[in-house]
Amino acid sequence: MSDLLPYGNVGYEAFLVFLSYVYTGKVKASPVEVSTCVDDGCLHVACRPAISFAVELTYAASVFQVPELVSLFQRRLLNFVDKAIVEDVIPILVVAFHCQLQQVLSRCIDQVVRSDLDTISLEKELPFEVAQNVRSLRNNFQDNDEHTVEVESEGAILEKRIKSIHKALDCDDVELLNLILDESKITLDEACALHYVVSYCDKKVAKEVLDLNRADVNLRNSRGYTVLHVAAMRKEPSIIVSLLNKGANASDTTHDGQSAVSICRRLTRPKDYHAKIEHGQETNKDRICIDVLEREIRRNPMIGDVSVCSSEVADDLHMKLINLENRVAFARLLFPSEAKLAMEIAHAQTTSEFPGLLGSKGSNGNLREMDLNETPLVQNKRMLSRMEALSRTVEMGRRYFPHCSAVLDNFMKDELHELVDMENSALEEQEIKRTRYVELKEEVQRAFTKDKAELDRGLSSSMNTPTGRHGGKNKARKYS
Numbered sequence: 237m238s239d240l241l242p243y244g245n246v247g248y249e250a251f252l253v254f255l256s257y258v259y260t261g262k263v264k265a266s267p268v269e270v271s272t273c274v275d276d277g278c279l280h281v282a283c284r285p286a287i288s289f290a291v292e293l294t295y296a297a298s299v300f301q302v303p304e305l306v307s308l309f310q311r312r313l314l315n316f317v318d319k320a321i322v323e324d325v326i327p328i329l330v331v332a333f334h335c336q337l338q339q340v341l342s343r344c345i346d347q348v349v350r351s352d353l354d355t356i357s358l359e360k361e362l363p364f365e366v367a368q369n370v371r372s373l374r375n376n377f378q379d380n381d382e383h384t385v386e387v388e389s390e391g392a393i394l395e396k397r398i399k400s401i402h403k404a405l406d407c408d409d410v411e412l413l414n415l416i417l418d419e420s421k422i423t424l425d426e427a428c429a430l431h432y433v434v435s436y437c438d439k440k441v442a443k444e445v446l447d448l449n450r451a452d453v454n455l456r457n458s459r460g461y462t463v464l465h466v467a468a469m470r471k472e473p474s475i476i477v478s479l480l481n482k483g484a485n486a487s488d489t490t491h492d493g494q495s496a497v498s499i500c501r502r503l504t505r506p507k508d509y510h511a512k513i514e515h516g517q518e519t520n521k522d523r524i525c526i527d528v529l530e531r532e533i534r535r536n537p538m539i540g541d542v543s544v545c546s547s548e549v550a551d552d553l554h555m556k557l558i559n560l561e562n563r564v565a566f567a568r569l570l571f572p573s574e575a576k577l578a579m580e581i582a583h584a585q586t587t588s589e590f591p592g593l594l595g596s597k598g599s600n601g602n603l604r605e606m607d608l609n610e611t612p613l614v615q616n617k618r619m620l621s622r623m624e625a626l627s628r629t630v631e632m633g634r635r636y637f638p639h640c641s642a643v644l645d646n647f648m649k650d651e652l653h654e655l656v657d658m659e660n661s662a663l664e665e666q667e668i669k670r671t672r673y674v675e676l677k678e679e680v681q682r683a684f685t686k687d688k689a690e691l692d693r694g695l696s697s698s699m700n701t702p703t704g705r706h707g708g709k710n711k712a713r714k715y716s
Protein backbone atom coordinates (compact mmCIF):
# COMPACT_ATOMS: atom_id res chain seq x y z
CA MET A 237 0.00 0.00 0.00
CA SER A 238 2.78 2.43 0.77
CA ASP A 239 4.17 1.93 -2.74
CA LEU A 240 0.81 2.82 -4.22
CA LEU A 241 0.23 5.67 -1.84
CA PRO A 242 3.47 7.40 -0.92
CA TYR A 243 1.64 10.49 0.42
CA GLY A 244 -1.26 8.88 2.24
CA ASN A 245 -2.37 5.83 4.11
CA VAL A 246 -5.33 3.49 4.17
CA GLY A 247 -5.92 1.63 7.41
CA TYR A 248 -7.29 -1.85 7.79
CA GLU A 249 -10.85 -0.82 8.65
CA ALA A 250 -11.05 1.71 5.83
CA PHE A 251 -9.81 -0.89 3.40
CA LEU A 252 -12.51 -3.33 4.54
CA VAL A 253 -15.18 -0.71 3.93
CA PHE A 254 -13.68 -0.06 0.53
CA LEU A 255 -13.61 -3.76 -0.37
CA SER A 256 -17.16 -4.21 0.78
CA TYR A 257 -18.18 -1.35 -1.54
CA VAL A 258 -16.39 -3.02 -4.43
CA TYR A 259 -18.26 -6.27 -3.82
CA THR A 260 -21.70 -4.98 -2.85
CA GLY A 261 -21.92 -1.47 -4.29
CA LYS A 262 -22.95 -0.14 -0.89
CA VAL A 263 -20.98 1.94 1.56
CA LYS A 264 -21.08 0.46 5.03
CA ALA A 265 -21.37 2.72 8.06
CA SER A 266 -18.00 3.80 9.40
CA PRO A 267 -16.92 1.67 12.36
CA VAL A 268 -17.21 3.72 15.53
CA GLU A 269 -13.89 2.62 17.00
CA VAL A 270 -11.93 4.19 14.19
CA SER A 271 -14.10 7.08 13.06
CA THR A 272 -14.83 8.83 16.36
CA CYS A 273 -12.68 10.19 19.14
CA VAL A 274 -12.53 9.61 22.89
CA ASP A 275 -13.59 13.13 23.89
CA ASP A 276 -16.97 12.85 25.61
CA GLY A 277 -17.88 16.39 24.67
CA CYS A 278 -17.40 15.79 20.95
CA LEU A 279 -20.29 15.11 18.59
CA HIS A 280 -17.90 13.44 16.11
CA VAL A 281 -19.25 15.60 13.34
CA ALA A 282 -15.83 16.76 12.31
CA CYS A 283 -13.25 15.46 14.76
CA ARG A 284 -9.93 14.26 13.41
CA PRO A 285 -10.64 10.49 13.43
CA ALA A 286 -13.91 11.05 11.56
CA ILE A 287 -12.08 13.13 8.99
CA SER A 288 -9.13 10.76 8.75
CA PHE A 289 -11.41 7.83 8.06
CA ALA A 290 -13.10 9.66 5.18
CA VAL A 291 -9.69 10.74 3.93
CA GLU A 292 -8.44 7.15 3.96
CA LEU A 293 -11.44 5.98 1.97
CA THR A 294 -10.92 8.81 -0.50
CA TYR A 295 -7.34 7.68 -1.01
CA ALA A 296 -8.47 4.07 -1.51
CA ALA A 297 -11.21 5.05 -3.95
CA SER A 298 -8.84 7.29 -5.85
CA VAL A 299 -5.85 4.97 -6.06
CA PHE A 300 -8.01 2.03 -7.18
CA GLN A 301 -9.94 4.33 -9.50
CA VAL A 302 -13.52 3.94 -8.37
CA PRO A 303 -14.94 7.29 -9.52
CA GLU A 304 -18.40 6.92 -7.94
CA LEU A 305 -16.84 6.34 -4.56
CA VAL A 306 -14.46 9.25 -5.04
CA SER A 307 -17.31 11.62 -5.76
CA LEU A 308 -19.30 10.31 -2.82
CA PHE A 309 -16.42 10.96 -0.48
CA GLN A 310 -15.71 14.28 -2.10
CA ARG A 311 -19.15 15.36 -0.90
CA ARG A 312 -18.43 14.07 2.59
CA LEU A 313 -15.14 15.92 2.68
CA LEU A 314 -16.79 19.15 1.57
CA ASN A 315 -19.19 18.71 4.42
CA PHE A 316 -16.30 18.49 6.87
CA VAL A 317 -14.49 21.57 5.62
CA ASP A 318 -16.95 24.08 7.03
CA LYS A 319 -17.22 22.41 10.41
CA ALA A 320 -13.64 21.43 11.14
CA ILE A 321 -11.01 23.51 12.91
CA VAL A 322 -8.24 24.61 10.58
CA GLU A 323 -5.74 21.96 11.81
CA ASP A 324 -8.19 19.30 10.72
CA VAL A 325 -8.81 20.96 7.37
CA ILE A 326 -5.17 20.29 6.47
CA PRO A 327 -5.51 16.50 5.93
CA ILE A 328 -8.54 17.19 3.74
CA LEU A 329 -6.57 19.73 1.77
CA VAL A 330 -3.71 17.30 1.32
CA VAL A 331 -5.91 14.48 0.03
CA ALA A 332 -7.72 16.90 -2.28
CA PHE A 333 -4.38 18.06 -3.61
CA HIS A 334 -3.04 14.57 -4.29
CA CYS A 335 -6.26 13.17 -5.68
CA GLN A 336 -7.02 16.34 -7.64
CA LEU A 337 -10.39 17.08 -6.14
CA GLN A 338 -10.51 20.68 -7.34
CA GLN A 339 -13.69 21.71 -5.62
CA VAL A 340 -12.61 20.40 -2.25
CA LEU A 341 -9.16 21.88 -2.71
CA SER A 342 -10.39 25.39 -3.38
CA ARG A 343 -12.77 25.28 -0.43
CA CYS A 344 -9.94 24.15 1.84
CA ILE A 345 -7.64 26.87 0.54
CA ASP A 346 -10.36 29.40 1.16
CA GLN A 347 -10.71 28.23 4.77
CA VAL A 348 -6.98 28.29 5.37
CA VAL A 349 -6.60 31.78 3.87
CA ARG A 350 -9.22 33.14 6.24
CA SER A 351 -7.87 31.24 9.26
CA ASP A 352 -5.18 32.39 11.66
CA LEU A 353 -2.90 29.52 10.68
CA ASP A 354 0.63 30.93 10.85
CA THR A 355 3.12 31.02 8.00
CA ILE A 356 5.36 28.40 9.55
CA SER A 357 2.55 25.86 9.72
CA LEU A 358 1.67 26.75 6.16
CA GLU A 359 5.19 26.03 4.96
CA LYS A 360 5.60 22.88 7.00
CA GLU A 361 2.28 21.23 6.48
CA LEU A 362 0.92 22.17 3.10
CA PRO A 363 2.22 21.17 -0.31
CA PHE A 364 4.59 23.86 -1.54
CA GLU A 365 2.39 25.22 -4.33
CA VAL A 366 -0.62 25.39 -2.06
CA ALA A 367 1.30 27.23 0.63
CA GLN A 368 2.45 29.80 -1.93
CA ASN A 369 -1.05 30.18 -3.22
CA VAL A 370 -2.38 30.78 0.29
CA ARG A 371 0.30 33.36 0.98
CA SER A 372 -0.40 35.37 -2.14
CA LEU A 373 -4.13 35.26 -1.47
CA ARG A 374 -3.54 36.51 2.05
CA ASN A 375 -1.35 39.34 0.76
CA ASN A 376 -4.14 40.46 -1.54
CA PHE A 377 -6.31 40.82 1.51
CA GLN A 378 -3.86 42.95 3.41
CA ASP A 379 -2.05 45.14 0.89
CA ASN A 380 -3.98 48.31 1.77
CA ASP A 381 -2.06 48.65 5.04
CA GLU A 382 0.19 51.50 3.83
CA HIS A 383 1.73 52.66 7.05
CA THR A 384 3.23 49.32 8.05
CA VAL A 385 6.12 50.14 5.76
CA GLU A 386 8.05 52.11 8.41
CA VAL A 387 8.31 49.28 10.90
CA GLU A 388 8.99 46.92 8.04
CA SER A 389 12.80 47.05 8.28
CA GLU A 390 12.86 46.28 11.98
CA GLY A 391 10.36 43.54 11.48
CA ALA A 392 12.41 42.14 8.66
CA ILE A 393 15.51 41.90 10.82
CA LEU A 394 13.60 40.12 13.56
CA GLU A 395 12.09 37.79 11.03
CA LYS A 396 15.51 36.95 9.68
CA ARG A 397 16.76 36.10 13.15
CA ILE A 398 13.73 33.95 13.82
CA LYS A 399 14.36 32.15 10.54
CA SER A 400 17.94 31.45 11.54
CA ILE A 401 16.75 29.91 14.80
CA HIS A 402 14.33 27.69 12.96
CA LYS A 403 17.05 26.70 10.54
CA ALA A 404 19.35 25.68 13.37
CA LEU A 405 16.52 23.59 14.81
CA ASP A 406 15.82 22.00 11.43
CA CYS A 407 19.43 20.83 11.41
CA ASP A 408 19.14 19.52 14.98
CA ASP A 409 21.99 21.89 15.79
CA VAL A 410 21.51 22.96 19.40
CA GLU A 411 25.07 24.28 19.59
CA LEU A 412 24.40 26.66 16.72
CA LEU A 413 21.17 27.63 18.40
CA ASN A 414 23.04 28.60 21.55
CA LEU A 415 25.46 30.60 19.46
CA ILE A 416 22.68 32.53 17.76
CA LEU A 417 21.06 33.27 21.10
CA ASP A 418 24.33 34.56 22.52
CA GLU A 419 25.33 36.60 19.50
CA SER A 420 22.15 38.23 18.29
CA LYS A 421 19.46 40.06 20.16
CA ILE A 422 16.77 37.47 20.11
CA THR A 423 15.33 35.06 22.63
CA LEU A 424 13.82 31.64 22.20
CA ASP A 425 10.51 33.10 23.30
CA GLU A 426 10.53 35.80 20.61
CA ALA A 427 10.96 33.06 18.04
CA CYS A 428 8.34 30.82 19.70
CA ALA A 429 11.14 28.30 19.43
CA LEU A 430 9.64 25.81 21.87
CA HIS A 431 6.44 25.66 19.86
CA TYR A 432 8.54 25.06 16.79
CA VAL A 433 10.73 22.39 18.33
CA VAL A 434 7.90 20.37 19.88
CA SER A 435 5.99 20.46 16.60
CA TYR A 436 8.63 19.72 14.05
CA CYS A 437 11.86 18.45 15.58
CA ASP A 438 13.07 15.10 16.75
CA LYS A 439 12.07 14.36 20.33
CA LYS A 440 15.70 14.23 21.42
CA VAL A 441 16.30 17.72 20.07
CA ALA A 442 13.12 18.91 21.75
CA LYS A 443 14.42 17.61 25.04
CA GLU A 444 17.83 19.22 24.55
CA VAL A 445 16.27 22.59 23.82
CA LEU A 446 14.04 22.28 26.87
CA ASP A 447 17.06 21.42 28.96
CA LEU A 448 18.68 24.72 27.98
CA ASN A 449 16.15 26.30 30.33
CA ARG A 450 16.23 29.46 28.25
CA ALA A 451 12.56 29.64 27.37
CA ASP A 452 9.17 30.01 29.02
CA VAL A 453 7.41 26.63 28.87
CA ASN A 454 4.03 28.27 29.36
CA LEU A 455 4.37 30.81 26.55
CA ARG A 456 1.45 31.23 24.18
CA ASN A 457 1.98 31.69 20.47
CA SER A 458 0.16 34.15 18.24
CA ARG A 459 -2.81 31.81 18.10
CA GLY A 460 -3.09 31.43 21.87
CA TYR A 461 -1.68 27.93 22.06
CA THR A 462 0.76 27.03 24.81
CA VAL A 463 3.72 24.80 24.06
CA LEU A 464 1.87 21.93 25.71
CA HIS A 465 -1.17 22.42 23.45
CA VAL A 466 1.03 22.15 20.42
CA ALA A 467 2.79 19.10 21.87
CA ALA A 468 -0.61 17.53 22.55
CA MET A 469 -1.42 17.81 18.85
CA ARG A 470 1.68 15.79 18.06
CA LYS A 471 0.92 13.17 20.72
CA GLU A 472 4.52 12.28 21.47
CA PRO A 473 4.60 11.06 25.09
CA SER A 474 8.24 11.84 25.80
CA ILE A 475 7.85 15.46 24.71
CA ILE A 476 4.71 15.87 26.81
CA VAL A 477 6.39 14.38 29.86
CA SER A 478 9.48 16.54 29.37
CA LEU A 479 7.31 19.63 29.20
CA LEU A 480 5.35 18.74 32.33
CA ASN A 481 8.60 18.05 34.03
CA LYS A 482 9.78 21.57 33.17
CA GLY A 483 6.65 23.02 34.73
CA ALA A 484 4.23 23.27 31.83
CA ASN A 485 0.72 23.90 33.16
CA ALA A 486 -1.61 21.12 32.07
CA SER A 487 -4.70 23.10 33.09
CA ASP A 488 -4.16 25.99 30.68
CA THR A 489 -6.81 26.18 28.00
CA THR A 490 -6.82 27.57 24.49
CA HIS A 491 -8.96 30.59 23.59
CA ASP A 492 -11.78 28.23 22.69
CA GLY A 493 -11.55 26.35 25.95
CA GLN A 494 -9.56 23.26 24.99
CA SER A 495 -6.99 21.82 27.36
CA ALA A 496 -4.03 19.72 26.30
CA VAL A 497 -5.94 16.60 27.37
CA SER A 498 -9.04 17.45 25.38
CA ILE A 499 -6.88 18.17 22.34
CA CYS A 500 -5.32 14.72 22.72
CA ARG A 501 -8.65 13.06 23.30
CA ARG A 502 -10.15 14.64 20.25
CA LEU A 503 -7.35 13.22 18.13
CA THR A 504 -7.47 9.72 19.57
CA ARG A 505 -9.61 6.86 18.26
CA PRO A 506 -11.43 4.53 20.69
CA LYS A 507 -9.62 1.61 19.08
CA ASP A 508 -6.26 3.02 20.14
CA TYR A 509 -7.42 4.26 23.52
CA HIS A 510 -8.98 0.95 24.52
CA ALA A 511 -6.27 -1.23 23.04
CA LYS A 512 -5.80 -4.07 25.48
CA ILE A 513 -2.98 -3.42 27.87
CA GLU A 514 -1.03 -6.36 29.13
CA HIS A 515 2.03 -6.44 31.26
CA GLY A 516 5.08 -6.69 29.09
CA GLN A 517 3.53 -5.10 26.04
CA GLU A 518 3.87 -1.65 24.62
CA THR A 519 1.10 0.65 25.74
CA ASN A 520 -0.48 2.71 23.00
CA LYS A 521 1.19 6.11 22.74
CA ASP A 522 -2.03 8.08 22.47
CA ARG A 523 -3.24 6.41 25.63
CA ILE A 524 -0.05 7.29 27.49
CA CYS A 525 -0.38 10.96 26.49
CA ILE A 526 -3.95 11.16 27.73
CA ASP A 527 -3.25 9.31 30.98
CA VAL A 528 -0.19 11.38 31.77
CA LEU A 529 -1.97 14.68 31.14
CA GLU A 530 -5.05 13.67 33.12
CA ARG A 531 -3.00 12.55 36.06
CA GLU A 532 -1.05 15.78 35.98
CA ILE A 533 -4.25 17.81 36.28
CA ARG A 534 -5.43 15.73 39.23
CA ARG A 535 -2.05 15.83 40.92
CA ASN A 536 -1.85 18.34 43.70
CA PRO A 537 1.42 20.17 43.19
CA MET A 538 1.44 21.37 46.79
CA ILE A 539 1.78 17.85 48.15
CA GLY A 540 4.69 17.01 45.93
CA ASP A 541 6.02 13.55 45.44
CA VAL A 542 6.32 11.19 48.36
CA SER A 543 9.58 9.51 49.20
CA VAL A 544 11.46 8.33 46.20
CA CYS A 545 12.64 5.04 47.48
CA SER A 546 11.23 3.18 50.45
CA SER A 547 14.44 2.04 52.01
CA GLU A 548 13.72 -1.48 53.11
CA VAL A 549 17.15 -2.43 51.92
CA ALA A 550 20.47 -1.72 53.52
CA ASP A 551 22.12 1.64 53.08
CA ASP A 552 24.95 -0.02 51.35
CA LEU A 553 25.59 1.69 48.03
CA HIS A 554 26.02 -1.56 46.15
CA MET A 555 22.87 -3.04 47.52
CA LYS A 556 20.89 0.08 46.72
CA LEU A 557 22.23 0.20 43.24
CA ILE A 558 21.44 -3.44 42.60
CA ASN A 559 17.98 -2.88 43.94
CA LEU A 560 17.38 0.10 41.70
CA GLU A 561 18.90 -1.65 38.73
CA ASN A 562 16.56 -4.58 39.25
CA ARG A 563 13.56 -2.42 39.76
CA VAL A 564 14.18 -0.59 36.52
CA ALA A 565 14.89 -3.87 34.74
CA PHE A 566 11.59 -5.31 35.94
CA ALA A 567 9.87 -2.11 34.92
CA ARG A 568 11.28 -2.51 31.43
CA LEU A 569 10.03 -6.06 31.32
CA LEU A 570 6.55 -5.35 32.59
CA PHE A 571 5.91 -1.87 31.22
CA PRO A 572 8.26 -1.34 28.30
CA SER A 573 6.90 1.93 26.93
CA GLU A 574 6.46 3.58 30.30
CA ALA A 575 9.88 2.49 31.50
CA LYS A 576 11.54 3.72 28.33
CA LEU A 577 9.88 7.09 28.75
CA ALA A 578 10.89 7.40 32.37
CA MET A 579 14.47 6.47 31.48
CA GLU A 580 14.58 8.98 28.66
CA ILE A 581 13.45 11.81 30.87
CA ALA A 582 15.89 10.78 33.57
CA HIS A 583 18.82 10.41 31.15
CA ALA A 584 19.26 6.89 32.44
CA GLN A 585 20.09 5.53 29.02
CA THR A 586 23.29 7.47 28.82
CA THR A 587 24.82 5.94 31.94
CA SER A 588 26.29 2.48 31.83
CA GLU A 589 24.65 -0.37 33.64
CA PHE A 590 25.92 -1.68 36.87
CA PRO A 591 26.30 -5.45 36.71
CA GLY A 592 23.88 -6.20 39.49
CA LEU A 593 21.81 -9.33 39.70
CA LEU A 594 21.49 -9.33 35.97
CA GLY A 595 25.17 -9.39 35.24
CA SER A 596 26.14 -11.61 38.14
CA LYS A 597 26.43 -14.67 35.96
CA GLY A 598 29.53 -13.15 34.47
CA SER A 599 28.01 -12.84 31.06
CA ASN A 600 29.30 -9.36 30.73
CA GLY A 601 32.97 -9.69 30.01
CA ASN A 602 33.40 -6.10 28.99
CA LEU A 603 32.40 -4.68 32.28
CA ARG A 604 34.75 -6.97 34.12
CA GLU A 605 37.69 -5.84 32.10
CA MET A 606 36.77 -2.27 32.60
CA ASP A 607 36.51 -2.81 36.32
CA LEU A 608 40.12 -3.90 36.53
CA ASN A 609 41.38 -0.75 34.94
CA GLU A 610 39.18 1.57 36.90
CA THR A 611 40.34 3.20 40.06
CA PRO A 612 37.90 2.87 42.93
CA LEU A 613 37.26 6.60 42.69
CA VAL A 614 36.23 6.44 39.05
CA GLN A 615 34.16 3.39 39.74
CA ASN A 616 32.37 5.08 42.60
CA LYS A 617 31.67 8.09 40.46
CA ARG A 618 30.25 5.94 37.72
CA MET A 619 28.11 4.06 40.21
CA LEU A 620 26.84 7.27 41.72
CA SER A 621 25.85 8.78 38.42
CA ARG A 622 24.14 5.55 37.46
CA MET A 623 22.33 5.54 40.75
CA GLU A 624 21.18 9.12 40.35
CA ALA A 625 19.86 8.35 36.90
CA LEU A 626 18.03 5.28 38.15
CA SER A 627 16.57 7.10 41.13
CA ARG A 628 15.32 9.79 38.79
CA THR A 629 13.85 7.08 36.58
CA VAL A 630 11.97 5.60 39.52
CA GLU A 631 10.86 9.06 40.58
CA MET A 632 9.57 9.85 37.10
CA GLY A 633 7.82 6.49 37.08
CA ARG A 634 6.12 7.24 40.37
CA ARG A 635 5.02 10.64 39.22
CA TYR A 636 3.68 9.80 35.78
CA PHE A 637 2.85 6.11 35.98
CA PRO A 638 1.72 5.48 39.55
CA HIS A 639 -0.17 2.31 38.65
CA CYS A 640 2.83 0.70 37.10
CA SER A 641 4.88 1.78 40.09
CA ALA A 642 2.45 0.19 42.51
CA VAL A 643 2.66 -3.11 40.64
CA LEU A 644 6.43 -2.88 40.76
CA ASP A 645 6.41 -2.09 44.48
CA ASN A 646 4.49 -5.27 45.17
CA PHE A 647 6.61 -7.23 42.81
CA MET A 648 9.84 -6.08 44.40
CA LYS A 649 8.50 -6.78 47.87
CA ASP A 650 7.55 -10.33 46.93
CA GLU A 651 10.90 -10.89 45.39
CA LEU A 652 12.69 -9.73 48.51
CA HIS A 653 10.55 -11.87 50.77
CA GLU A 654 11.22 -14.91 48.70
CA LEU A 655 14.92 -14.28 49.03
CA VAL A 656 14.67 -13.89 52.79
CA ASP A 657 12.38 -16.88 53.13
CA MET A 658 14.84 -19.03 51.35
CA GLU A 659 17.00 -19.11 54.42
CA ASN A 660 14.29 -20.49 56.68
CA SER A 661 12.35 -22.93 54.58
CA ALA A 662 12.81 -26.62 53.90
CA LEU A 663 15.56 -27.71 51.60
CA GLU A 664 13.21 -28.98 48.91
CA GLU A 665 11.18 -25.83 48.89
CA GLN A 666 14.35 -23.81 48.71
CA GLU A 667 15.31 -25.70 45.62
CA ILE A 668 12.00 -24.94 43.88
CA LYS A 669 12.17 -21.33 44.79
CA ARG A 670 15.72 -21.06 43.66
CA THR A 671 14.86 -22.58 40.30
CA ARG A 672 11.96 -20.21 39.85
CA TYR A 673 14.13 -17.34 40.81
CA VAL A 674 16.77 -18.26 38.28
CA GLU A 675 14.11 -18.60 35.61
CA LEU A 676 12.75 -15.22 36.39
CA LYS A 677 16.20 -13.73 36.30
CA GLU A 678 16.86 -15.23 32.92
CA GLU A 679 13.60 -13.91 31.59
CA VAL A 680 14.46 -10.44 32.73
CA GLN A 681 17.93 -10.78 31.30
CA ARG A 682 16.52 -11.68 27.90
CA ALA A 683 14.07 -8.80 27.90
CA PHE A 684 16.80 -6.50 29.03
CA THR A 685 19.18 -7.53 26.28
CA LYS A 686 16.48 -7.19 23.66
CA ASP A 687 15.55 -3.76 24.88
CA LYS A 688 19.15 -2.75 24.99
CA ALA A 689 19.81 -3.93 21.46
CA GLU A 690 16.83 -1.97 20.20
CA LEU A 691 17.98 1.07 22.03
CA ASP A 692 21.50 0.82 20.64
CA ARG A 693 20.14 0.39 17.17
CA GLY A 694 18.02 3.48 17.67
CA LEU A 695 21.03 5.40 18.90
CA SER A 696 23.38 4.41 16.12
CA SER A 697 20.81 5.05 13.41
CA SER A 698 20.28 8.55 14.72
CA MET A 699 24.04 9.06 14.83
CA ASN A 700 24.42 8.06 11.22
CA THR A 701 22.31 10.98 10.15
CA PRO A 702 23.51 13.75 12.37
CA THR A 703 22.35 16.64 10.25
CA GLY A 704 19.04 15.24 9.14
CA ARG A 705 17.95 18.46 7.51
CA HIS A 706 14.62 17.08 6.60
CA GLY A 707 14.46 14.68 9.47
CA GLY A 708 12.27 16.89 11.58
CA LYS A 709 9.86 17.80 8.88
CA ASN A 710 6.46 16.31 8.51
CA LYS A 711 6.91 14.27 11.60
CA ALA A 712 4.46 16.21 13.60
CA ARG A 713 1.39 15.31 11.68
CA LYS A 714 0.73 12.16 9.83
CA TYR A 715 -2.18 12.34 7.54
CA SER A 716 -3.40 8.91 8.28
Ligand SMILES: *[C@@H]1O[C@H](CO)[C@@H](O)[C@H](O)[C@H]1NC(C)=O
Binds near residue numbers: 485
Ligand atom coordinates in the same frame (compact mmCIF):
# COMPACT_ATOMS: atom_id res chain seq x y z
C1 LIG B 1 -2.48 26.70 35.55
O1 LIG B 1 -3.52 27.18 34.74
C2 LIG B 1 -4.75 27.34 35.40
C3 LIG B 1 -5.79 27.71 34.35
O2 LIG B 1 -5.28 28.63 33.44
C4 LIG B 1 -4.61 28.38 36.51
O3 LIG B 1 -5.83 28.53 37.21
C5 LIG B 1 -3.53 27.94 37.46
O4 LIG B 1 -3.29 28.94 38.44
C6 LIG B 1 -2.23 27.67 36.71
N1 LIG B 1 -1.27 27.07 37.63
C7 LIG B 1 -0.08 27.59 37.80
C8 LIG B 1 0.79 26.87 38.77
O5 LIG B 1 0.30 28.59 37.24
